[in-house]
Each structure stands twice: as structure tokens, then as C-alpha cells.
Amino acid sequence: MRRLRSRGPLLWIAALVALACTAPVADAKPIAPAEPIASCAPALAATAVPASIPVLDWAENIGYDAQGNVWVSRVYRNVVQRYDRSGALTATVPVEFPGAVRSGPDGLLYVVYGDTPTSVFRPGGVVRFDPTAVDPKPEVFVSGLASMPNGAAFDADGYLYLGASLSGVIRVRPDGSIDTDWTAQAPETSANGVVVHDRVLYVTSNGGPLGRILRIPIDAPGSPSTVADLSSPVPGVPDFVDDLLIDPAGILYVTTIFGQLVRVDPATGAACAVLNGEPLTSVVAIPGQSGQLMAGTESGAVLRIQLPR
Template identity: 30%
Template sequence: MFRLSRLATTATVVAAAFTLLVPAAASAGEPTLSDPRALANFNFDAGETPENIALEPDGSANVTLAHARQVVRVDGHGTHRLLSVLPSVPDPNTPGIGAAVVTGIVRAKDGTLYVNYATGTSETGIWRIGPHGGTAVQIAQLPADSLPNGLALDEKRGVFYVADSARGLVWRVPLKGGTATIWAAGSVLQPLGESVGYEAGANGIKLHGDAVWVSNTDRWTLLRIPVRRDGTAGSIETRATGLDGIDDFAFTGKDDTVLAALITDSTIAHIRPDGTHDTALTAPDGLSNPTAVALHDKTVYVTNASYFAVPPNPTVLTAHLTHDEDPDTSGGSGNRS
């Protein structure tokens, strides 16, 4: 998700959509977030706006800095090391943004990183970065009028899924690179209007429980798209509504409990399997237009892009995750409502 005014200046299957709020298996316990703190700070004026996150096995965080076109690795002490800079593009024309931005990121089992790069030119698509950083290489191209945002990787099937915020659909791309095809489309994936400075339909995306889950920022919804045995998309289900400005999200375990970043409200929402939701963290906890959530053991990571804040305060924030029946020894307290 990007703020335009300040930063811009310095398919194969069309899935039928229907609303379905289906109760899933009961959660093992209500998640609680405590002890929120800034792990790493960034320079907004340099375009260092943390946008998305992929974690290493040791808990280090690979983070995309959207307008700086950078990917950095943040260790447990908050030190960040530059891994790669996406190439400068003459006259970028990303839909609704104008600037070239690096967005979603995923990590393969061998440590290879893949990122979405949106430019409004032929450089728009998926780019590969080695496990230790280095020059990014484009492996797949997406249309110039697309805005690839969230990125998910299914190594078992050998494919990526890309949430396109501008065109309001989900692309499927071979892991080895090559031609992108439309995997799922429909009105529930499309944007409504410029609710956050530009049209933002399908945004965050995750694989969970033999399905692709997608957030729609304009429509305030969390969607589930089953993956059929032949790899095609099933009918799109609306699993939660009323999530003002939902961006990317993460699952807390094997059930369908979700922690979601609500960029416009500067909150982290706790979404239950039945679609009901409440608030886990808010701005007083250190949130500043959060864009993504990731989990490692009992640590939750949040990217704060701070697109709308005055003054801006972009950070990577961490918090401690417990469930109701778990002992919480963190000593901190988070917000719940």
C-alpha cells in the first residue's frame, strides 16, 4: 500500500464469487499480542518504507523498502543489511502511483528470495535475488498496467500467486519463471475507488489449507479461493468483512485465525475462523500504517510503512504472541478491544 502525494513527488480462470461466512474448526485459544517494540527504524525521506516481509529460519526479516527499491535483511538486534536494489526505471508509470516500487516478497526453502516490482513498464513482474543478496534478475513479466502487490509461493506445485491491486485479479506464474496467466478474477477482487490514494483491490495474499487467501483493501474483505486438484481456482468465498483498509496478513497456526494489517486504521486485527474480529494492536502500541504481518515461533513482525503519518515513523515492529491457555512471560501488554 502506498501514499501517492508525498512519496511520488520526492485469465485462465474467472472464479464465481459468493459470500460465505463459514465457521471453521475452533481456535486453540484466542491470540494476544504483548510487548510491542520497534526492532528497526528507517528513513522515510529516503524512500525507506517497509512494505512486505519474509522471514529466515533464525527469525531475521527480509523486508522490501517500497520507494527505495531495496530489499534489506534485519537481524534480531535490529541491524539491517542491504541485500539488493531493484534497477532504476526511466519514466516509471505504475498505475495510481507513478513511482517504481518493490512490493511483495517470499522466501524459497533454499533461501532464494523473490519480489514483485511494479514500474508501469516492461520491468513489472517477479524478480529473483540470491540467498545472500546481489543483483536482482527478472524471471517473469506482468502487464505494465498491473500493480503486483502481494506474492505467495507454492513450491509443491511450482507456482507463484500474485495479487494485482490495479486490475483486481490473481496471477499464476511458474516458479522457474515465464508466462503469467490469470488464475482468478471477479468483482470481489476488484477495486472500488481511490480509498487510500489509489485504487486498491486484491492486495495481500497467502497460501493456507489448500487455498489461496486474498485481502481486498477497497472492499475491506478477506477472501478464500480453494485450489482444485487440477490447480485451477475454485469459487471465491468471502470469509471476513468490515476490515477497514486491510493490507497483508498472516495465519497464527493451522486453523483459520488471522492477524491482519489495517493500513488506514493503524491497527492489527485479530480475525477468527468464523469471520468475527477485534483489535490486537493500535497506534499507541507503535503502529504507523502497517502493511504486512509475519510470524516466527511466538514473535510477530509488522512492517510500518508510515505512509499517512505526520511526522512519518517507518519501522519494523515486533510483539510477543500468546494464546489464552498459554502462560505469557513477556511482561508487556498489548491492546485488545
């Protein structure tokens, strides 16, 4: 999700506070002043794909196809790009303000579009295409979402869940129609990243307070609970949570605009930062490589991350 582009910390903090005051609230509770997240065993990060033009190449999201190619949403370029295992660029597909990139149960690649506040006037949705094609041609799967859609995740039954910054979580049926009854029960919060694990959605939310991770039961979307509220390295200042993944052991890894990659245990809410650096937009596990992640950044570089063993 995009925010003010200035790197000045006071402007960042002002933007965070303003959003916290205006965004919808999922389950409002008094929040104690945030303390900086403790560090834990550090991860190692190296650049896998450099940015050719910093910021213009902003890597909003990352996903893998079944062939092991990595796809990167270049939101300011209005494209998603395919890179092979060597890091070579092999395809560029036009998608307007692309967000999450996810491989679907049918083998097609699904890309959220309209990840911009202007989706209120020019609604977004989801396109899909064959990722194995030499020149992939996107087709519309979902349209008409005036809610700034961004994150996405499929469940085992083929339903697609979209994190929408201006409305909350949207459930899409396998035929591309919106499940309005389920969606109406889900919390109205500023949703961003979404992952599915054991009939539960984990959602990053910045809708009062900032930095919240929600647990939403798929079978009871009207009964969300808070997993954790993440803080920044600045004492008393919450962080802005962006994307997240869940590993096979059920541990969450969450990216933030303060450049943290935070490890969160959903069972206890315990959190610690395994990485601190530049603002991180997205994170995905590298298929078949335990403890290896890829992360997008606001600069546009894609990082390869080795988690501590």
C-alpha cells in the same frame, strides 16, 4: 500498497470511498454499515528497526530467508534491505518499487517489483536472488505485469500466487510462466496480501467493498467466498486491508491502514483487533518463535509484536 500520504482522516476516508467505487468487484453483495471491530486480548509492540527518515523509509513488506535474516522492502527507496538477528543492516539490493518478499522452495529470495500504479506504463514482475550472497544480484523471474503486483505466496507445489491491485490474483508456474487459465478463473478484485493454507488462498481485497478477506480454493479459483469484511475504528467506515499471515492453528492476522492488527477466524469470520496504532503495511511470523511477529509500517519502522498468550 500505497495510497494518499496525508494523515488527515477526511482525506483518508475520501480516498477509501473513491477506491471502493472504482475498483473491480469480486462478489458484490449489499453490505451493512460497518461497526468498529471489538478489541480482544492485546498484543505488545516494540520498535525492532527504527526508520531513519519517516515515510521515505516506508516498510512495504517483510520476509525472512532460511538463515533467519529479515528483509524489508523500502518501496520509496527502490531497495530491499537485509537485517541480521541483531537488527544490523547487512545488505541493500536494488529493486524497483518492491512489494512482497518471500523465500522460495529453492532457497532463493523472491521479491515482487513494480508495486506502483505506474506499472501500467512500466510493467512489474518478480525478481529473485541468493540471499546468502555478500552482494546479491537480482535476476528477473517474471515480467510484464501491468497490474500493480504486491502480495505473494508459494504453495506446496511451488506455484507462486501474486496479489495484483489492478487485476486480482495471478498464478505463476515454477518455471516463471503465467498460468493464464487459472488466473482467468480467479476473481477480478483489487487483491493485495496473499497466504496459502490447506489448498486455499486467503486474499485481502479492497475492490468493492473495502476491507474484504476472500477465500479462494486453489483447485476451484472461480468459486471464491467472503471470510470477513473488516471495519475501522470509525463507526460506519470500512478499513483498508493490506497484508496478512496465517498461523499454525489456521488463524489469520491482517494489517490495516487504520493501524489495526486484526485476528480473524476463517471458520467463523469472527474478528477482533489485537493492536491499534500507526498504519501497518505488512506482517510476518518470526521463524521458530511462537506468537512473535514482525510488522512493517508506513513510517518505515519495523515492529516486533508479541501476541497475547
